[in-house]
Amino acid sequence: MLKLTSVDLKKVKTEILIIPVCEDKTIHDNPTISLLIKKAKQLKEFTGKKGDEVIFYDPGEVKAKRVILIGLGKLEKIDPEALRAFAGKAVKKCVKINLPEVLITFPRGKNIKINVTSAIEAMMEGAFLGNHVFNKYKKEKKLKPLKRINLLVKADMVKKYGRLLTRVSTVCAGTILAREWVTTPSNDKKPEQFAKSITTLAGKEKLKVSVLNEKELKQKKFGAMLAVGAGSHSKSRMIVLEYSPKGAKKTIALVGKGVTFDSGGINLKPTGSLEDMKIDMSGAAAVAATLITVAKLKPKVKVVGVIPIVENMPSGSACRPGDVVKSYAGKTVEIGNTDAEGRLILIDALSFCIKKYKPHTIIDIATLTGACVIALGEKIAGVLSFDDELVKIIELSGKKTHERCWSLPMPDDYKELLKSDLADIKNISSSRWGGAITAALFLSEFVGDTRWVHIDIAGPAYIKKGHGYCGAGGTGFGVRLFCDLLDKL
Numbered sequence: 306m307l308k309l310t311s312v313d314l315k316k317v318k319t320e321i322l323i324i325p326v327c328e329d330k331t332i333h334d335n336p337t338i339s340l341l342i343k344k345a346k347q348l349k350e351f352t353g354k355k356g357d358e359v360i361f362y363d364p365g366e367v368k369a370k371r372v373i374l375i376g377l378g379k380l381e382k383i384d385p386e387a388l389r390a391f392a393g394k395a396v397k398k399c400v401k402i403n404l405p406e407v408l409i410t411f412p413r414g415k416n417i418k419i420n421v422t423s424a425i426e427a428m429m430e431g432a433f434l435g436n437h438v439f440n441k442y443k444k445e446k447k448l449k450p451l452k453r454i455n456l457l458v459k460a461d462m463v464k465k466y467g468r469l470l471t472r473v474s475t476v477c478a479g480t481i482l483a484r485e486w487v488t489t490p491s492n493d494k495k496p497e498q499f500a501k502s503i504t505t506l507a508g509k510e511k512l513k514v515s516v517l518n519e520k521e522l523k524q525k526k527f528g529a530m531l532a533v534g535a536g537s538h539s540k541s542r543m544i545v546l547e548y549s550p551k552g553a554k555k556t557i558a559l560v561g562k563g564v565t566f567d568s569g570g571i572n573l574k575p576t577g578s579l580e581d582m583k584i585d586m587s588g589a590a591a592v593a594a595t596l597i598t599v600a601k602l603k604p605k606v607k608v609v610g611v612i613p614i615v616e617n618m619p620s621g622s623a624c625r626p627g628d629v630v631k632s633y634a635g636k637t638v639e640i641g642n643t644d645a646e647g648r649l650i651l652i653d654a655l656s657f658c659i660k661k662y663k664p665h666t667i668i669d670i671a672t673l674t675g676a677c678v679i680a681l682g683e684k685i686a687g688v689l690s691f692d693d694e695l696v697k698i699i700e701l702s703g704k705k706t707h708e709r710c711w712s713l714p715m716p717d718d719y720k721e722l723l724k725s726d727l728a729d730i731k732n733i734s735s736s737r738w739g740g741a742i743t744a745a746l747f748l749s750e751f752v753g754d755t756r757w758v759h760i761d762i763a764g765p766a767y768i769k770k771g772h773g774y775c776g777a778g779g780t781g782f783g784v785r786l787f788c789d790l791l792d793k794l
Contacts, residue, residue, distance in 0.1 A: 306433075306436070306450075306451070306452065306453060306454060306474075307429060307432060307433050307436075307454045307456070307470065307473075307474055308453065308454065308455050308456070308470075309455075309456050309458050309462065309463045309466060309467070309470055310408075310455045310456065310457060310458070310463065311457070311458060311459060311460040311462070311463050312408075312457065314335065314337045314338070314366075314367045314457075315337060315366075315367065315368070316368070317367075317368060317408070318368045318369075319367075319368070319369045319370075319406070319407075319408045319455075320369070320370050320371070320404050320405065320406055320407070321369060321370065321371045321372075321373065321399060321404055321406075321407050321408065322367060322369040322371070322372045322373070322408050322409075322410070323372075323373045323374075323375065323395040323398075323399075323407060323408070323409045323410070324338055324341060324342065324372065324373070324374045324375070324410045325375055325377050325388070325391050325410065325412050326342055326345065326346075326353040326357070326374050326375065326376050326377060327353055327377055327378075327379070327380050327383065327412075327416070328352055328353035328354050328355075328376060328377070328378050328379050328380075329353075329379050329380055330380040330416040331414055331416055332377075332380070332383070332412040332413070332414050332416055332417055333410065333412060333413060333414055334413055334414040334415070335410070335413075337366055337367060338410055340366055341361070341364065341366055341367070341372060341374065342374065344361070344364075344366075345359045345361075345374045351374065351376070352376070353376040353377070353378070354376045354378055355376055355377060355378035355382070356376060357375070357376030358373065358374070358375050358376065359373070359374050360372070360373050360374075361374075369408070373395070373398065375391060375394065375395065377391060380416060380418075383417075383419065384419065385419060385423045385424060385426070385427035385705075385707070386427065386707045388412075388419075388424055388427045388428045388431065389427040389428065389430050389431035389707065389773070389774060390431060390772070390773030390774060391428070391431065391773070392409060392427070392428040392429075392430075392431030392432040392435065392456075392773075392774070393431035393432065393434055393435030393772075393773040393774025393775070394431075394435065394773045394774075395407065395409050395432070395435070396409075396431075396432050396435035396436050396451060396454060396774075397435045397436075397771075397773075397774075397776075399451055400435075400436065400438060400448055400449070400450060400451060401448065403447075403448070403449065404451065405451060405452045405453065406451055406452060406453035406454070406455065407451060407453075407454055407455065408455045408457055409428070409432065409454070409455070409456050409457065410457045411424075411425060411428060411456055411457055411458045411462075412424070413458075413459060421462075422466070422469070423705075425456075425458070425462070425466055425469070426469060426473060428456060429456065429469070429470060429473040429474075429477075430473055430476075430477055430774070430785070431773065431774040432454045432456065432774075433454070433473065433474060433477040433478075434477050434480060434481070434774040434775060435773065435774040435775075436450045436451050436454060437450065437481050437484065437775075437776065438450050438776075439484070439485055439488055439776065439778060441485075441489075442490075472602065475598060475601045475602060476598055476602075476784065476785055476788045477785075478598070479594040479595065479597060479598030479781075479784045479788070480594065480781035480784040480785055481781060482506070482590075482594045482597065482781075482784075483587075483590040483591050483593075483594035483779065483781035483782075483783070483784050484775075484778060484779040484780060484781040485779070486499070486502070486586070486589075486590040486593070486594070486779065487583075487584050487586070487587050487590050487766065487767060487778065487779025487780075487781070488583075488778035488779040489583070490583055491565050491566035491582070491583040491616075494565050494583070494586070495539040495565055495616060496534070496537075496539045496540060496541055496542050496563075496565055496614040496615060496616055497539060497540060497542065499542075499563065499565055499586065499589070499614055500516060500542040500544055500614055503544055503546075503589075503593045503612065504516060504544060506593075506597055507546050507593070507596065507597055507600075510597050510600035510601065511600065512546045512547060512548055512596055512597070512600050513546070513547035513548075513549065514544070514545070514546055514547075515544070515545040515547075516542060516543070516544055516545075517542065517543040517544075517545075518540065518542060519531070519534075519540040519541050519542075522541060522543060525633070525657075526631070526633060527543065527613075527633050527653045527657070528630045528631040528632055528633065528653070529630050529631075529632040529633065529638055529649040529650065529652055529653045530543070530613050530615065530633070530649065530650045530653040530654070532624040532628070532630040532640065532649060533564070533570075533615045533617050533624070533643075533646040533649050533650050534615035534616060534617070535622050535623055535624050536570055536571075536617070536618040536619055536620040536622055536623025536624070537615070537616035537617070537618040537620070538618075539565075539616045541613070541614060541615045541616075542613075542614045543611070543612070543613050543614070543654065543657075544593070544610075544611075544612040544614065545609065545610070545611050545612070546592075546593065546596040546597075546609070546610040546612070547607070547608075547609050547610075548596060548599050548600050548607065548608045548609075549607050550603065550604070550605055550606070550607065552605070553605060553606055553607040554606075555606050555607065555665040555666075555794070556606075556607040556608075556609060556662055556663070556664040556665055557606055557607070557608050557609070557664060557665065557666050557667075557668070557791060557794055558608075558609045558610075558611065558658050558659075558662055558664035558666070558667040558668070559592045559595060559596070559608065559609070559610045559611070559667075559668050559669075559670065559787065560588075560592065560610075560611045560612075560613075560651060560654045560655055560658060560667065560668070560669040560670070561586075561588035561589040561590070561591055561592030561593065561610070561611075561612050561669070561670050561671065562585070562586065562587075562588035562589060562613070562647045562650060562651055562669070562670070562671030562672065562673065563586040563588065563589030563590075563612050563613055563614035563615065563650070564582075564585035564586055564614075564615055564616065564617055564646060564647060564650070565583070565585070565586050565614065565615070565616050566582050566583060566585065566616050566617070566618070567582040567585040567617045567644070567646065567647075568582065568617055568618050568619055569617065569619075569643065569644035570617050570618065570619055570623050570624065570643030570644060570646060571619050571623055571624070571625050571626060571643045572626060572642050572643045572644040573619055574644060581767060584672060584766055584767040584779065585617075585647070585672050586614070587671075587672050587762060587766035587767065587779065587782070587783075588669070588670040588671040588672060588762065588766075588783070589612045589613075589614060590779070590781075591670050591762075591781070591782065591783030591784055591787065592610045592611075592612055592670065592783075592787075593610060593612055594781065594784045595608075595610065595783065595784050595787040595788065596608060596610040598784060598788060599788070599791065602788065604791055604792065606791060606794065608791065609658065609662050609664065611654045611655075611657065611658040612654075613650040613651070613653065613654040615646075615650055617643070617644075617646045619643075623643065624640055624643055625640070625643070626640060626641060626642060626643060627639070627640065627641075628640045629727055629728045630649075632649075632652050632653055632656065632751070633652070633653040633656045633657055634652065634653075634656040634751050636728075636729040636730060636750070636751070637727075637728035637729045637730075638652075638725075638728055638729070638730055638731070638732050639725040639727045639728040639730070639731045639732070640732055641725075641731045641732055641733035642732065642733045645732045645733040645744070647671050647672070647673050648673065648732060648744055648747050648748055649732060651669055651671060651673075651748055652747075652748060652750075652751040654669075655667065655669060655748065655751050655752055655757075656751050659752060659753065659755050664755065665756065666695065666755075666756045666757075666758075666794060667752065667755050667756070667757045667758075668699075668757070668758050668759075668760065668787075668790075669748065669757075669758075669759050669760070670759075670760045670762055670783050671759075671760070671761060671762065671763075672761075672762055672763045672766050673741070673744050673759075673761045673763055674740045674741045674744050674761055674763055675740070675763060676739065676740030676741040676742075676744075677713075677740075677741035677761040677763050677764060678763050678764040680713065680741055681711055681764055682764055683764040683765060683768070684709065684764060684765055685709045685710065685711050685764060685765065686703070686708070686709065686710045686711070686760050686761060686762045686764065686765055686782065687710075687711060687712075687713045687741050687760070687761040688700065688710045688711065688712050688713065688758060688759070688760055688761075689712070689713050689714075689715055689741070689742065689745035689758070689759045689761070690715065690757060690758035690759065691715055691749070691757075692756055692757070692758060695756060695758050696712045696758060698790065698793050698794070699758060699760070699786070699790060700712065701793070702786050702789040702790040702793060703786055705789055706785040706786050706789055708765070708782050708783065708785055708786040709765075710760065710786070713741055713742055713745070714742065715742065715745060715746060715749070716742070719734075719739060719742055719743055719746055720746050720750075722734040722735045722736050722739075722743050723735075723743060723746065723747055723750075730747065730750055732747065741761055744761070745759045745761070760783070762782050762783060765780060765782045766779065766780060766782050767779055767780060768780055
């Protein structure tokens with residue numbers, strides 16, 4: 306589908322050629338492209354500013370039915386994310402008009418200051434991710450992904466970046482898998498269904514797959530997790546995926562929150578907060594998709610994915626505010642609010658994972674708190690840990706992939722807010738402020754001395770309005786971040 310190519314523009318025939326244009330500098334050394342840009346800039350409406358666009362039909366310079374020139378803005382503003390967004394936008398344009406293929410030119414020339422590998426990787430990612438169409442529930446499937454995306458590069462780059470192309474395609478396919486799981490409505494991904502979907506795909510990649518059903522969860526005393534699923538007719542599941550290469554010296558564990566629908570339980574969410582709660586399994590989707598991707602990439606580190614899956618519903622059997630439950634770790638938890646359920650399933654998953662696998666590093670990812678969205682908005686994830694070095698590594702991976710992460714503090718005195726008169730700890734703070742921090746501090750009570758970090762993706766897991774390389778719906782946030790992070794770890 307995605308291919309690097311080196312062709313003579315004067316000879317090649319294509320439906321559409323798309324060219325990125327800089328406002329103030331030349332970013333192409335191909336004379337044919339330079340001629341087309343000069344021709345475009347003679348038009349008053351096109352200067353190369355970000356968002357500028359002009360179309361030539363059947364131009365004499367190339368054998369293309371259409372040539373679209375898209376402005377990137379000033380040179381100093383052109384970074385990998387700008388190229389990623391450009392490539393995604395270019396592909397989405399072609400999808401919208403039902404074209405089968407596209408030829409996109411890679412900017413090249415002495416004025417380009419971006420590292421070539423970073424630039425080409427970003428454009429590959431944008432093009433691949435921009436080609437995603439989720440129309441499973443539409444009777445008329447008007448839009449279809451492109452069959453071929455050709456990225457025009459210099460001849461020596463085709464072979465040089467062939468392996469990078471394979472890696473990018475694999476990682477982006479995992480991102481799209483996570484997107485589709487998140488976007489799927491809750492009636493089609495109840496815990497049993499979601500678990501089956503994960504295990505089927507994981508099995509195809511020869512990952513070791515273990516599934517704990519509700520009976521086994523009761524036997525092993527996953528009390529906090531079972532309390533969350535108690536109100537639903539759908540039975541809870543715990544999935545464990547293992548990638549174990551020979552000679553691996555480290556084990557990295559990923560834990561993902563999998564609430565397939567979060568009504569809030571007895572503390573029922575109000576209208577306006579309920580409608581998008583199918584997304585509350587975005588952490589689980591990211592972890593499952595990452596493990597499936599890892600099985601294809603074959604890094605030299607053992608990776609374990611632990612995925613607790615529940616549905617949080619109100620009913621006569623649901624847990625109540627004021628109940629006390631015993632967690633897998635043995636600590637008792639007073640439930641102050643049934644809508645603070647994600648942290649309950651995570652503590653059992655974290656405790657189980659640490660006890661069984663003794664990982665070098667454990668990372669949990671979850672759509673955990675609205676407080677994190679208030680703090681950082683809808684495009685940045687919160688990262689909380691006592692390990693500053695690990696946080697910095699995650700922030701670097703976030704910067705590279707543009708799955709941005711920002712560190713929040715973990716002040717020790719905030720633990721006072723989680724004290725309970727009845728139990729060892731309460732699942733919600735006694736203060737309405739700093740909810741993302743107190744949620745992370747609650748989790749920290751169950752990880753002991755293990756190197757641990759929590760990533761709150763309540764903001765960036767889902768978007769209502771699409772952008773350059775992602776349509777409305779699940780974003781697949783976390784998959785590209787984790788794949789880059791595993792290389793660093």
